[in-house]
Amino acid sequence: MNNNSPHYAVIFSSQTTEIxxxxxxxxxERMVALASHQEGxxxxxxxxxxxxxxxxxSYWDSLTAIKQWKKNTDHYAAxxxxxxxxxxxxxVSICKxxxxxxxxxxxxxxxxxxx
Amino acid sequence: MNNNSPHYAVIFSSQTTEIxxxxxxxxxERMVALASHQEGxxxxxxxxxxxxxxxxxSYWDSLTAIKQWKKNTDHYAAxxxxxxxxxxxxxVSICKxxxxxxxxxxxxxxxxxxx
Numbered sequence: 001m002n003n004n005s006p007h008y009a010v011i012f013s014s015q016t017t018e019i020x021x022x023x024x025x026x027x028x029e030r031m032v033a034l035a036s037h038q039e040g041x042x043x044x045x046x047x048x049x050x051x052x053x054x055x056x057x058s059y060w061d062s063l064t065a066i067k068q069w070k071k072n073t074d075h076y077a078a079x080x081x082x083x084x085x086x087x088x089x090x091x092v093s094i095c096k097x098x099x100x101x102x103x104x105x106x107x108x109x110x111x112x113x114x115x
Numbered sequence: 116m117n118n119n120s121p122h123y124a125v126i127f128s129s130q131t132t133e134i135x136x137x138x139x140x141x142x143x144e145r146m147v148a149l150a151s152h153q154e155g156x157x158x159x160x161x162x163x164x165x166x167x168x169x170x171x172x173s174y175w176d177s178l179t180a181i182k183q184w185k186k187n188t189d190h191y192a193a194x195x196x197x198x199x200x201x202x203x204x205x206x207v208s209i210c211k212x213x214x215x216x217x218x219x220x221x222x223x224x225x226x227x228x229x230x
Contacts, residue, residue: 009126009208009210011124011126011172013160013172017220045128045170047162047163047164047168047169047170048162048164049162049163049164053162054162055160055162055170055172057126057128057170063213083218083220087218087220088219088220089217089218089219089220090217090218091215091216091217091218092214092215092216092218093124093212093214093215093216094212094213094214094215095124095210095211095212095213096210096211096213097208097209097210098178098209098210098211099207099208099209100206100207100208100209101206101207101208102204102205102206103198103202103204103205103206103207104203104204105132105198105202105203105204
């Protein structure tokens with residue numbers, strides 16, 4: 001087991017409505033910056049397409065860290081605004097990572113079994 | 116608990132090299148079609164950007180179903196080719212879904228706690 005491996009992932013997949021992109025992007029970027037300073041945050045992957053579909057995966061060291069982030073006041077306000085205005089649909093999945101394998105073509109592979 | 120909720124997610128995030136996109140896309144589409152016919156397959160989300168970064172999440176009803184899919188001969192060949200030619204880096208995470216929440220702006224929300 002690798003102690004640097006995250007133990008939990010939060011998958012957030014969303015489809016935005018026809019929105020004012022500038023405000024949404026500004027808040028989204030602020031939330032990413034804020035999350036990255038949370039205790040237990042271990043990284044993030046984020047991708048969106050031209051049609052307003054996006055997947056954001058954040059990695060955490062514990063369920064407690066995820067719960068703390070959910071309680072963060074600014075994050076709460078952003079999620080409220082998201083439900084009211086920005087998202088047509090979204091799904092949040094909180095997942096326990098059981099195995100993680102990383103491949104790099106330069107040979108820097110590693111395999112970790114978290115549990 | 117909702118019996119229709121998936122119990123496991125496989126997160127596959129990848130960065131391709133400078134590749135022959137047509138062959139890669141043809142194989143990727145074939146793998147998606149093949150996965151969707153596997154026992155225990157419950158859905159997929161897939162997104163890529165112009166820079167060759169992509170996230171594919173497949174949802175499954177059990178760890179056994181994921182293992183069976185990993186053993187599939189065509190899938191094995193595609194993964195081998197992927198390591199040899201297509202991917203600069205990739206990470207595969209096998210995750211147990213502990214909570215899943217779906218929001219829809221038309222009011223079709225649902226919450227499931229899988230364990």
